[in-house]
Amino acid sequence: MPKGEEGANDGANDGAGVAQALLVWYDVHARHLPWRHRPDPLGQAPLPDPYRVWLSEVMLQQTTVAAVVPYFEKFTSAWPTVEALAAADEAQVMAAWAGLGYYARARNLVACARAVAALGAFPDSEEGLRALPGLGAYTAAAVAAIAFGRRAVVVDANVERVIARLFAIEEPLPGARSAIRAATDSVTPATRAGDFAQAMMDLGATICTVRAPRCLLCPLEKLCRARATGNPERLPVKAPKKTKPVRQGRAFWIERTGADGEVEVLLVTRPGKGMLGGMRALPDDGWSARADGHGAPPAVCAPLGVAQADWQAGGVVRHGFTHFDLELHLVVAVGDPDCRVSAMLGDDAQWWPRARIADAGLPTVFAKAAQLVLA
């Protein structure tokens, strides 16, 4: 068997030695996670369910294990198979995803489930998986390796960090991506590539951490060039990031008393693309698409007969998004008896029982707003 010694790999950390040391460590120290089978040194256990592997990988995109676990349990209870998820009402899936963030993932999740149901099963190759919505280079490689036993080169942020240190790659990210991928390829074993990938991620999450790596506990310590040269925590080098601007915006909390005497709140469903796409929300003045300043009240408010004189300040919600911070000023109009024109609302708006607002599946910024109003 060729040793795979081309490229970045030069013997100080030969590929077979790295994989061997890491898999031995993983067989003892693997984390027990709901979507994960036990390590399988002999390669005889059945492979994990591709549906659960795929679902967990999508949820884990840019999201911590601790945040994912309860959502994974909720989704697999509600939709135990990809066929069940394919048949689900998309609005219910979006609501179930509320709070987890990056909502395009939930839209792609449904689209992917329906594509897989139409195919009859998940594709069992990296290329086939890569063609599905929501599966990029990382997720396609991870599912191919973990769920189908394929040899695939799996590179996520953990792997980037471990590899940058192991090979002492000084080039800053994101420019170092190609070198890191080549180095990862050189240490990825022909068998147990799925366990190897998960071992790299466990190592990155528990030992080779961003700050204060626990090198004394690391199975790769003797092979690690950054450890040999000191200060492994300085790698990988990253490009400086931009400062986040602060945006101002308004959201509208409008209540009516419904025909059955129940107090209801006006909610909208946001457009499918862009910020919080496809999610239920409070009507707003367009802050998500505007750099600063206050915009006009949303069109959905126009037919409601709420006199602007009746609007009251409802406080300010501060919320941080990926690329800006938001100061959301709440505008409240409560108890207007003329707000009974539900027939004039389009499909993208609805009255929602105030007492059950927690079930509306609001993204966190609007959940905060609801909490402020109802406090």
Add this chain to the structure above:
DNA sequence: CACCCGTGGGG
């Protein structure tokens, strides 16, 4: 390639 897209936890 650069930018957009959420959220919660840790130091």
Add this chain to the structure above:
DNA sequence: TCCCCAAGGGT
């Protein structure tokens, strides 16, 4: 409090 960042993908 503030800053960093995590099992990235789409455009």
